Amino acid sequence: MAAKIIDGKAFAATVREKVTGHVTRLKEENGITPGLAVVLVGEDPASQVYVRSKGKQTVEVGMNSYEHKMDVDTSQEDLLAIIDKLNNDPAVHGILVQLPLPGHLNEDLIINSISPAKDVDGFHISNVGLLGTGQKSMVPCTPLGCLMMLRDHHGSLSGLDAVVVGRSNIVGKPMAQLLLGDSCTVTIAHSRTKDLPDVVRRADIVVAAVGRPEMVPGDWIKEGATVIDVGINRIDAPEKGEGKTRLVGDVHYESAAAVAGAITPVPGGVGPMTIACLLANTVTACCRANGLAEPEGLTA
Amino acid sequence: MRAAVIDGKAIAADLRAEVNFEAQDLASQGWQPMLISVSVGDAAASEIYVRNQQRQANTAGVEFEARNYPAETSLEQLIGILQGLNADPRVNGVIIQRPLPDHIPVKVLQKAVHPLKDVEGMHPASIGNIVYNDLALGPCTAVAAVEILKTLPLQMQGLNVTVIGHSEIVGKPIAFLLMSLGATVTVCHHMTRSVAMHSRAADAVFVAVGKPGLVTGDMLKPGAALIDIGINRVETPDGPRTVGDADFDSCAEVAGWITPVPGGVGPVTVATLMKNAVLATRLQMDHYRDAYARTDV
Numbered sequence: 001m002a003a004k005i006i007d008g009k010a011f012a013a014t015v016r017e018k019v020t021g022h023v024t025r026l027k028e029e030n031g032i033t034p035g036l037a038v039v040l041v042g043e044d045p046a047s048q049v050y051v052r053s054k055g056k057q058t059v060e061v062g063m064n065s066y067e068h069k070m071d072v073d074t075s076q077e078d079l080l081a082i083i084d085k086l087n088n089d090p091a092v093h094g095i096l097v098q099l100p101l102p103g104h105l106n107e108d109l110i111i112n113s114i115s116p117a118k119d120v121d122g123f124h125i126s127n128v129g130l131l132g133t134g135q136k137s138m139v140p141c142t143p144l145g146c147l148m149m150l151r152d153h154h155g156s157l158s159g160l161d162a163v164v165v166g167r168s169n170i171v172g173k174p175m176a177q178l179l180l181g182d183s184c185t186v187t188i189a190h191s192r193t194k195d196l197p198d199v200v201r202r203a204d205i206v207v208a209a210v211g212r213p214e215m216v217p218g219d220w221i222k223e224g225a226t227v228i229d230v231g232i233n234r235i236d237a238p239e240k241g242e243g244k245t246r247l248v249g250d251v252h253y254e255s256a257a258a259v260a261g262a263i264t265p266v267p268g269g270v271g272p273m274t275i276a277c278l279l280a281n282t283v284t285a286c287c288r289a290n291g292l293a294e295p296e297g298l299t300a
Numbered sequence: 301m302r303a304a305v306i307d308g309k310a311i312a313a314d315l316r317a318e319v320n321f322e323a324q325d326l327a328s329q330g331w332q333p334m335l336i337s338v339s340v341g342d343a344a345a346s347e348i349y350v351r352n353q354q355r356q357a358n359t360a361g362v363e364f365e366a367r368n369y370p371a372e373t374s375l376e377q378l379i380g381i382l383q384g385l386n387a388d389p390r391v392n393g394v395i396i397q398r399p400l401p402d403h404i405p406v407k408v409l410q411k412a413v414h415p416l417k418d419v420e421g422m423h424p425a426s427i428g429n430i431v432y433n434d435l436a437l438g439p440c441t442a443v444a445a446v447e448i449l450k451t452l453p454l455q456m457q458g459l460n461v462t463v464i465g466h467s468e469i470v471g472k473p474i475a476f477l478l479m480s481l482g483a484t485v486t487v488c489h490h491m492t493r494s495v496a497m498h499s500r501a502a503d504a505v506f507v508a509v510g511k512p513g514l515v516t517g518d519m520l521k522p523g524a525a526l527i528d529i530g531i532n533r534v535e536t537p538d539g540p541r542t543v544g545d546a547d548f549d550s551c552a553e554v555a556g557w558i559t560p561v562p563g564g565v566g567p568v569t570v571a572t573l574m575k576n577a578v579l580a581t582r583l584q585m586d587h588y589r590d591a592y593a594r595t596d597v
Contacts (some may be wrong), residue, residue: 124428125424125425125428125429125432126424126425126428127424127428128424128427128428128431128432129423129424129425129426129427129428129429129431130424130428131431132424132427132428132430132431132468132472132473132476133407133424133427133468133469133472134468135407135424158491159491159492159493161493167479169431169432173431173476173479176475176487177431177472180466180472180487180489183489183491184491185486185487185488185489185491185492185493185498186486186487187484187485187486187487188475188479188484188485189484190479190482190484192457192458192482192483192484193458193484194458194460194484199484
């Protein structure tokens with residue numbers, strides 16, 4: 001049996017469509033345009049690509065995009081002052097500080113200086129705690145995207161056995177919380193887990209987020225299980241020519257696709273969902289800031 | 301019977317002695333730990349808990365003051381009272397007693413306590429810190445249950461643990477505390493298809509559901525540790541009795557260690573509150589010194 005391939009690109013497009021619909025409605029009915037501010041410190045090439053892509057997609061769905069590019073040697077005080085200004089700017093509903101920051105800046109302190117209501121990355125300690133206590137919060141984009149894809153594929157997740165491999169703060173832990181929120185029985189496995197293959201084999205849903213290329217082979221997957229591969233790893237691809245590389249996930253795609261019921265490819269699976277969810281979070285933050293109902297289909 | 305019965309009272313006494321030592325050290329630096337208990341409305345409803353906390357505070361070297369406010373106190377007034385306590389340097393921790401009158405949402409009050417004075421570990425920032433592996437101030441019951449497990453000769457790294465119950469103040473924080481200790485944790489709840497399948501695979505089982513007799517001996521792996529957090533009043537032919545969520549007799553036949561109810565997690569929970577009081581006091585002392593008392597010489 002060949003697995004259904006969950007097309008993240010197509011699904012992200014439907015999320016952006018929903019976002020566009022909500023943005024249009026907010027403009028027409030409430031006279032509000034959601035705004036996302038992105039702060040980039042330094043000139044890291046990868047970060048520049050991300051920031052450009054985020055800005056472009058923000059404008060495409062009809063929102064305002066504010067970019068703040070700052071010198072690599074920007075002081076902590078100056079960065080905090082910019083964040084304070086954005087926190088108090090009613091036109092800005094979401095604030096994202098592009099990580100990683102240069103070494104002289106205290107990342108935790110900077111992230112926790114963002115107003116939790118505008119923290120569209122969901123990394124502020126209060127948002128982590130609100131999610132942990134089942135309260136309204138800003139949810140990190142990648143796990144939110146995974147949840148949306150799982151809901152779309154399964155309908156209800158209630159009662160399913162889910163295994164999250166990896167316990168990172170930005171994916172594994174919030175993913176586990178979200179799956180518990182949807183009434184899955186959740187196991188969080190990690191590098192210290194004994195008999196990892198057996199643990200994974202029990203699962204109806206496997207979310208792999210460890211950052212190790214093709215670590216999960218097909219014979220760890222229960223027949224018919226849904227596999228969400230969050231990993232993005234670049235490996236050598238001599239078959240494509242000398243010095244060539246290719247992207248693979250944390251799951252060995254071919255062998256897993258032969259047993260799974262559904263699987264996300266890498267690239268083109270979880271990746272495209274992340275920015276779409278950032279846009280979704282900005283709309284959510286905008287609705288909450290204005291005392292409006294939660295935007296349907298965009299929240300946990 | 302094969303299981304060793306875990307003596308929660310003895311663990312609590314050890315913990316209080318440790319806290320007392322810490323409290324004296326803090327007091328000698330001008331930071332005598334002090335807790336304020338806030339109850340609203342009918343004081344009788346929480347009286348047993350308050351009295352017990354008062355007694356344990358005395359033996360742990362922590363000052364304790366119980367305040368009761370009338371039932372008609374508004375939410376705004378209560379938040380103002382908490383802000384006053386937040387600003388008062390003599391107060392190191394605030395306990396919000398339950399039940400509260402219907403017009404007072406408990407989560408709003410918990411959020412109004414400053415995270416550095418959150419000795420109950422209920423503020424979203426406290427829970428967030430636990431999720432992020434900073435284990436300073438955690439919810440008392442969850443921390444107590446995990447502390448009990450840590451007294452057993454078990455290697456936490458790679459330990460398979462099943463937590464039954466995913467409440468925000470007990471089940472979930474237990475899962476995150478254990479995960480940061482390196483355990484592999486499975487969280488089960490009322491929608492779980494087969495709790496027994498998961499509990500039988502576990503080296504340690506935590507149960508916090510509020511259903512007497514939920515866990516029976518045949519659901520355990522022989523030799524496993526069973527930490528029972530439930531407290532249920534049941535009627536028996538011999539009169540009312542307090543029991544946990546586990547069927548003690550059948551579980552004790554199979555488990556390696558088991559906590560009794562009462563006398564297991566309960567006493568350790570109150571001792572953990574005192575432990576949080578000295579932790580909070582130390583955090584405040586450090587914070588104060590960083591913010592105001594750093595001098596260049």
